[in-house]
Amino acid sequence: MIQGIPLEHFLIVSTIMFFIGVCGFIIRRNLITMLMAIELILNSVNINFVVFNRYLYPDQLQGHFFSLFIVGIAAAEASVAIALIINIYRKLQNIDVENVNELRF
Amino acid sequence: MTGYAYTILIPMIPLVMFLVTGLLGMKWKPIVSGLLGTIGMGTSWVLSLITAGSYFFGGHHAEGFQTIIPFETTWLRFTETLHINIGVLLDPISVMMLVVITTISFMVHLYSLGYMKGEKGFARFYAFLSLFTFSMLGLVIATNIFQMYIFWELVGVSSFLLIGFYYTKPSAVAASKKAFIVTRFADLGFLIGILILSFVTGTFDFGKLTEPGTAIFGSAASMSFMGISALTWAMTLIFIGGAGKSAMFPLHIWLPDAMEGPTPVSALIHAATMVVAGVFLVARMFPVIHFQAPDAQEIIGYVGGFTSLFAAVIAITQYDIKRVLAFSTLSQLGYMMLALGVSGYGGEEGLGYMASMFHLFTHAMFKALLFLGAGSIIHAVHSNYMYDMGGLRKYLPITHITFLIACLTIAGVPPLSGFFSKDEILVAALHHNKLLFAVEFLVAGLTAFYMFRLYFSVFWGKDRHYHHTPHESPLTMSIPLMFLAVASVFAGFLPFHHLVTSDKMGFDTEMHMAVAAPSVLIGLFGIAMAWILYKKESAVPEKLAQRWGILYTATYNKFYFDEIYLFVTKKIIFNYISRPIAWFDRHIIDGFMVGIGLVTEKIAYQIKGMQSGQLQHYAFMFVAGTLALALSLVYFLM
Numbered sequence: 001m002i003q004g005i006p007l008e009h010f011l012i013v014s015t016i017m018f019f020i021g022v023c024g025f026i027i028r029r030n031l032i033t034m035l036m037a038i039e040l041i042l043n044s045v046n047i048n049f050v051v052f053n054r055y056l057y058p059d060q061l062q063g064h065f066f067s068l069f070i071v072g073i074a075a076a077e078a079s080v081a082i083a084l085i086i087n088i089y090r091k092l093q094n095i096d097v098e099n100v101n102e103l104r105f
Numbered sequence: 106m107t108g109y110a111y112t113i114l115i116p117m118i119p120l121v122m123f124l125v126t127g128l129l130g131m132k133w134k135p136i137v138s139g140l141l142g143t144i145g146m147g148t149s150w151v152l153s154l155i156t157a158g159s160y161f162f163g164g165h166h167a168e169g170f171q172t173i174i175p176f177e178t179t180w181l182r183f184t185e186t187l188h189i190n191i192g193v194l195l196d197p198i199s200v201m202m203l204v205v206i207t208t209i210s211f212m213v214h215l216y217s218l219g220y221m222k223g224e225k226g227f228a229r230f231y232a233f234l235s236l237f238t239f240s241m242l243g244l245v246i247a248t249n250i251f252q253m254y255i256f257w258e259l260v261g262v263s264s265f266l267l268i269g270f271y272y273t274k275p276s277a278v279a280a281s282k283k284a285f286i287v288t289r290f291a292d293l294g295f296l297i298g299i300l301i302l303s304f305v306t307g308t309f310d311f312g313k314l315t316e317p318g319t320a321i322f323g324s325a326a327s328m329s330f331m332g333i334s335a336l337t338w339a340m341t342l343i344f345i346g347g348a349g350k351s352a353m354f355p356l357h358i359w360l361p362d363a364m365e366g367p368t369p370v371s372a373l374i375h376a377a378t379m380v381v382a383g384v385f386l387v388a389r390m391f392p393v394i395h396f397q398a399p400d401a402q403e404i405i406g407y408v409g410g411f412t413s414l415f416a417a418v419i420a421i422t423q424y425d426i427k428r429v430l431a432f433s434t435l436s437q438l439g440y441m442m443l444a445l446g447v448s449g450y451g452g453e454e455g456l457g458y459m460a461s462m463f464h465l466f467t468h469a470m471f472k473a474l475l476f477l478g479a480g481s482i483i484h485a486v487h488s489n490y491m492y493d494m495g496g497l498r499k500y501l502p503i504t505h506i507t508f509l510i511a512c513l514t515i516a517g518v519p520p521l522s523g524f525f526s527k528d529e530i531l532v533a534a535l536h537h538n539k540l541l542f543a544v545e546f547l548v549a550g551l552t553a554f555y556m557f558r559l560y561f562s563v564f565w566g567k568d569r570h571y572h573h574t575p576h577e578s579p580l581t582m583s584i585p586l587m588f589l590a591v592a593s594v595f596a597g598f599l600p601f602h603h604l605v606t607s608d609k610m611g612f613d614t615e616m617h618m619a620v621a622a623p624s625v626l627i628g629l630f631g632i633a634m635a636w637i638l639y640k641k642e643s644a645v646p647e648k649l650a651q652r653w654g655i656l657y658t659a660t661y662n663k664f665y666f667d668e669i670y671l672f673v674t675k676k677i678i679f680n681y682i683s684r685p686i687a688w689f690d691r692h693i694i695d696g697f698m699v700g701i702g703l704v705t706e707k708i709a710y711q712i713k714g715m716q717s718g719q720l721q722h723y724a725f726m727f728v729a730g731t732l733a734l735a736l737s738l739v740y741f742l743m
């Protein structure tokens with residue numbers, strides 16, 4: 001399926017995804033959206049792992065396994081983050097990140 | 106050498122007594138501490154007498170006395186060659202000092218049972234006395250100069266504690282501080298001297314240092330500083346330490362003030378034992394001083410001579426009975442130093458050395474007696490001043506007789522002990538230095554005069570108005586007086602020239618009538634002058650004082666030495682050295698440190714706004730930073 005698609009295209013897609021994620025994380029105020037932005041960042045990294053593995057070392061599987069681990073960790077992280085967000089919601093009645101600013105000077 | 110192992114007990118018993126009475130004394134009745142200290146001291150005394158008996162009189166000493174080290178152990182080991190030992194060394198002078206110290210200390214312990222009765226801090230007093238005795242014994246039996254230095258400082262501390270015994274009296278506190286600072290200042294010289302000496306010779310050991318004809322000074326001759334050889338420096342500096350403890354001019358200022366302490370303390374520390382530590386030190390180092398640093402020996406002789414004259418002159422004008430005795434002590438210490446200064450080495454030549462030790466011994470007896478007698482008078486009259494006293498011979502018969510004996514002894518009336526020892530010193534001075542002989546001859550007359558001035562104005566003359574009739578002291582106080590009086594009378598017959606000599610070999614002396622007769626005559630002349638002027642109340646001394654006007658005032662004020670010292674320290678050192686240094690410390694060094702703190706605080710205050718608590722802020726900073734780093738990396742690497 002991917003024969004004929006050069007490596008650069010994959011990298012361009014993943015870079016775009018990465019920066020969309022970063023921008024989303026910085027710009028959006030909604031915690032859930034920020035969490036989604038983080039998922040975007042993680043997945044762009046996953047793409048890189050898989051693609052480099054496929055193109056540079058086709059007879060090895062480290063990249064694939066690494067991306068599987070990242071998926072697992074992302075799932076765990078999402079569950080913890082959502083638990084936190086729920087608690088924040090209970091406390092503040094919204095999930096706007098600008099209201100979570102107790103930890104400062 | 107075996108057989109002397111028990112000598113270690115002599116200093117250890119007072120140490121144990123110090124610990125026991127010091128730690129537990131509060132819980133007991135005061136008298137328990139007193140008795141315990143006295144019994145312990147008595148044991149030490151008996152042991153010392155046994156030691157002296159078997160050392161001096163047990164066995165044959167044709168080839169001189171051996172130096173015996175019954176006990177020695179390494180105390181601090183730095184390297185194989187640099188280590189400090191601690192031990193017991195017995196040779197004629199240390200055995201003699203053991204006897205002197207334990208005798209006087211025991212007498213003072215006994216005397217204090219009566220004198221200090223009912224005082225606050227009775228147990229503390231006995232603890233300090235024991236501490237002092239321990240330190241002093243450790244000092245004289247030191248096997249090496251460093252052990253001596255350690256005990257030297259301990260002696261200084263116990264002296265400080267005892268002078269300041271009445272710590273609620275500001276004058277006592279000031280006096281104790283003065284004594285401590287002055288002697289400590291001198292000890293700095295001592296320490297530097299030790300360091301130079303041990304650097305040159307590579308040893309602390311007295312045995313190696315004082316061995317005649319030793320080769321350890323071989324390399325020293327070439328070393329010099331400012332044109333004076335290293336050993337002369339070392340010996341002069343060590344002598345400064347000794348001069349501080351023995352209150353030689355110009356470091357004498359602390360001793361008269363030290364009389365603020367209780368009188369038994371003055372008798373023990375500031376008359377008989379601690380103040381002779383300086384003389385003992387010079388005697389201990391004598392072979393080194395005599396052979397390697399003759400210039401230092403000259404200095405010692407002249408300092409001693411000047412001090413004895415200077416102090417004797419001041420003693421004439423003082424009214425505080427203890428101060429008279431203090432200046433008399435200074436004067437007699439000057440005698441001893443001078444005798445060492447004019448002494449040669451070996452046999453007849455070493456007469457000065459032997460005379461100095463002899464005088465040290467007899468002086469300890471009669472000066473302790475004088476102080477204890479003075480204590481007895483003060484106890485009866487409740488005043489230190491001679492013009493509060495008079496006609497006391499009726500009320501204090503024992504004190505009167507013993508005091509008279511002591512006065513006759515110090516005046517050098519034969520056949521009392523002071524006559525013999527003073528005579529030997531005069532002979533030694535005559536043989537080596539005519540000028541110093543003349544000075545000492547004059548001082549002998551002055552001594553007789555001021556002692557009998559004291560005696561006549563206290564025991565004769567008119568009765569004063571006493572608050573209550575003065576009464577003789579209790580038995581615990583009069584027994585030491587009687588014992589010391591007997592010792593003062595008979596100590597002169599000890600054959601010192603066979604026992605304590607510079608090369609540890611005995612030699613024979615005879616009476617030198619040419620010296621003895623004039624010195625007795627000038628002594629008697631001094632007594633006669635005092636008789637005329639002070640036996641009966643008269644206006645003559647007043648008139649004389651007025652005639653001499655300025656000179657009298659200057660002498661009465663001790664030639665303004667205290668004022669000069671105060672001027673030098675307060676006006677010059679404090680103003681021109683200490684204050685600028687303090688300013689530098691406070692403003693430059695402190696300022697720098699405070700500045701660092703202030704700048705940090707200011708900056709922190711300025712930038713603390715960056716920690717806003719906004720998560721996205723941080724994320725933005727993080728990303729921006731990463732980008733900047735990545736870009737700069739790319740820029741620099743490409």
